[in-house]
Amino acid sequence: MxxxxxxxxxxxxxxxxxxxxxxxxxxxxxxxxxxxxxxxSPEVYEGLRLEAARAQLYDIVDKGISDIESERSRNAKTLTAVLRKQYGL
Structure with missing residues (x-):
C-alpha cells in the first residue's frame, strides 16, 4: 500500500x-x-527503471521468437544464399 x-x-x-x-x-x-x-528514493527509482527496461527487453525477445516461429525472419546463412541467388552474386 x-x-x-x-x-x-x-x-x-x-x-x-x-x-x-x-x-x-x-x-x-x-x-x-x-x-x-x-x-x-534513488534505490526505488533505480528498481523501477530496471524493471521497465527488463519488461522492454522481454517484449523484444518475445517479438523475435514470434518472428522466428512464423518464419518472418531467417538466419544469416539462409539470407546470404537468398541474396546471392537474387542478385547473381
Missing part, C-alpha cells in the same frame, strides 16, 4: 526525506486530498 503524505508534511524536509528513504515504493504527496506528485 502506498504511503500518502500531505504537501504540508514536506515543510519538515528532514522528516519527509526520511519517510521517502524508508519507503519501499514511491511516496504520494497530496494537496487538498488530491494526488499532486510522487517522490521516491
Amino acid at each position: 502506498p504511503i500518502c503524505v500531505s504537501i504540508g508534511d514536506m515543510k519538515d524536509t528532514a522528516a519527509f526525506a526520511e519517510t521517502v528513504h524508508a519507503a519501499q515504493a514511491p511516496v504520494i504527496v497530496t494537496k487538498n486530498g488530491k494526488k499532486t506528485l510522487a517522490s521516491m
Whole structure:
C-alpha cells in the first residue's frame, strides 16, 4: 500500500526525506486530498527503471521468437544464399 503524505508534511524536509528513504515504493504527496506528485528514493527509482527496461527487453525477445516461429525472419546463412541467388552474386 502506498504511503500518502500531505504537501504540508514536506515543510519538515528532514522528516519527509526520511519517510521517502524508508519507503519501499514511491511516496504520494497530496494537496487538498488530491494526488499532486510522487517522490521516491534513488534505490526505488533505480528498481523501477530496471524493471521497465527488463519488461522492454522481454517484449523484444518475445517479438523475435514470434518472428522466428512464423518464419518472418531467417538466419544469416539462409539470407546470404537468398541474396546471392537474387542478385547473381
